[in-house]
Amino acid sequence: MRIPLKAGLAAAALLGATTVLAQPGLAQNTLTVGGYGGSFETLMKEHIIPPFEQANDVTVQFVPGNSTENLARLQAQRDNQEIDVVILDDGPMYQAVALGFCDTLTDIPSLPDIYDIARMGTDKAIGVGFVATGFAYNAEMFEKEGWDPPSSWMDLADPKFEQLTSVPPISNTYGLHTLVMMARLHGGGENDIEPGFEAMVEKVAPNVLVFEPSSGKMSELFQAQEIALSIWGSGRVKALADTGFPAEFAYPKEGAIALMVAACPVVDSDVPAAAQAFVDYLLQPEVQVRLAETNGFGPTNKNTVLPEELQTLPYGPDKISQLVAVDWNAINPKREEWTQRWAREVER
Template sequence: MSTRRTVSLLASAAIFTLSAAATAAAQEKVLSVAAYGGSFEQLMREQVFPAFEKEHNVRIEYTAGNSTDTLARLVATKSGPQIDVAIMDDGPMYQAIALGLCQDLTSAPVYGDLYDTAKVSGNKATGLGVVATGLMYNTDYFKQQGWDAPTSWADLKDPKYKGKLVVPPLSNTYGLHALIMEAGLAGGSEQDIDPGFKAFTDEIGPNVLAYEPSPGQMTALFQNGQAVLSVWGSARINSLKTTGFPVQMVYPKEGAVALGILGCPVAGRSQPEAQAFLQYLLSPEVQQKLAIGYGYGPVNKNAKLTDEQAADIPYGPDRVGKLRKVDWDYVNQHREEWNTRWTREVER
C-alpha cells in the first residue's frame, strides 16, 4: 500500500472517530442537580444516580452545598439558570418559591402516594424526605443520675439541666423549631412568637451550655460529657447513635417538628428529566435507600422499613402524619427580625 494511500485511510479513520465521538457527546444529556454535600452526596452518587442515569441516558452533574448556598446560587443565576433540580431544606425552599425560582411540577401517579407533610402549596416543589426535630439525651448519664427520659419541650426549662443543655441558634432550623414549640407551650405560635422568646430568656437560657450550630461540635459536646440534652434532628441523632454512642431520640408529647427535605424543578430550565428525577426520588425503592442510608423519613406511604430500620426516624402515619408543620410563608417574612431579636435578647 502506498504511503499516500495509508495516510488517506488514517485520516479517514481519525475523522470517523472524531465524528462518532462528537455525535455521542451531542447525544449525551446532562442533568444538573444541586443538593447537600458530605455523606448525602456520597449516598446519591453511589446508590441513587446510577440507575436513573442508565434508564434515562443522562449524566448527572452535582453541585454540593448547604441550603443557603443553593438558594444563593439560584438567585445569582436567575436570569440564566444553570441548575435543573434543586434540593433544599423547607425554609430556604419556600423562599425560592416566593422568589419565582421554581416551576410547576408535572402530574404523576407517585404524588398521590405521599403523606400530606410532603405536599407543598402551589405545586412548585415536593417533599422528598422528612426529619423530625425533637430532643436527644445521653441514656447512660440519665441512668446514672436516676433521671427519667425527657418527654416534653417543657423539660428544657428544668433546672437540673443547668450547664448541660445545648440548643442550636435561631439561624439554624432546629433552633427555630424549638422557639416555635416553646411559644406553643404558652399558647403562642409562629404568629405569636413572644412567649417563645420569653421562655428562652427567662427559663431555658440559664440551662444552656452553648447555642451550637455545628453538627460536629454538637457531637463533640456529647462525647466529652459536657452536654447530656439537646434539641436536634432525627437524622443527626441516628447518625450519632449508629457510632455506638448512648443517645436516644425523643418525640415530645406536644409533637416533634417536621423539617422537610424538598426538591423543585428550577424555573427557566426545560429538561424533562428534571421532572422524572424528582418522581424517581419519590419511588418506594429510593425512599428506602434515603431512609436506611441517611435517616430521612420516607414521605411515600408505600416505602417499607423493618422495625429496626425505622426505630429512630419518622416513619409511618403515627409519626410522619403527626409531625408539626411550620408556616414558612409567615416565618420567612419575620425571620431576619427574629434573628436580630434572638441575638439581642437570648444570646446576649
C-alpha cells in the same frame, strides 16, 4: 412527554443494574441537580444518579452546596438557570417557591403515595425526606440519674437539667424550631413570637450550657457527658447512636417539628421532562430506603418499607402523625430580625 421510570424500581436498580429502554428524545441531554454536599453528594453520585442516567439516557451533573448556597445560585442565575432540579431544606424551599424559581409538579405519579405533610401546601415542591426536630438525650445518663425520657418541650426549662442542655442558635433550623414551639406553648406562634422570646430568655436559656450550631461539637458535648439533653434532628441522633454512643431520640408530646428535605423542578429548564422524572425518582420507595440508610431521612412515600434498625427514624403513620409543620411563609420575612434579637437577648 414524560420520561417513563420503571414502576417500583427493583433494589438492584440502585446498584446500577437497571436496563430500561430510553426515550429517543433524551439522548445527549444533561440534567443539572443542586443538592447538599458531603455524604449526600456521595450517595447521589455513587448510587442514586447512575441508575437514573442508565434508565433514561440522560447525563446528570450534580452541583453540591448547602441550602443557602443553592438558593443563592438560583437567585444569581434568575434569567439563565443552570440548575434543573434543586434539593433544599424546607425553609429555603418555601423561599424558592415564593421567588418563582420552582416549576409546577405536573408529572409525578408517586404523588398520591406521599404523606400530606410532605406535600408542603404547594404544587411547586415536594418533601423527599423527613427529619424530626425533637430531643436528643443520653439514655445511659438518664437511667443512671433515674430520669424519665424527655416528653415535653417544656422539659428544656426543668431545673434538673441546669447547665446540662444545649440548644442550637436561631441561625440553625433546630434553634428556630425551638423558638417557634416556645411561642406556641405560651400563647403565641409564628405571627406572635414575643411569648417565644420571653420563654427562651426566662425559662430555657438558664439551663443551656452552650448554644451549639455545629453537629460535630454537639456530638463531642454528649460524648464528654457535658450535656445530657439537646434539641436536635432525628438523623443527627441516628448518626451519633451509630458510633455506639447511647443516644436516643424522643418525640415531644406537643409534636416534633418536621424538617423536610424538599425537591423542586426549576422553571425554564431546558430538560423539563427529565426534571419532573428525577423528582418522581427521588420519591420511589427504593431510593427512599437509600436516603434513610445513608442520611437518616425518614421516607415521605407511605409505601416505603424500612428495615427494623431504621424504624427509629420518622417512619410510618404513627410517627408521621406526631410531626408538626411550621409556617415558613410567616417565618422567612422575619428571620433576620429574629436572628438579631436572639443575639441580643437569648445568647447575651
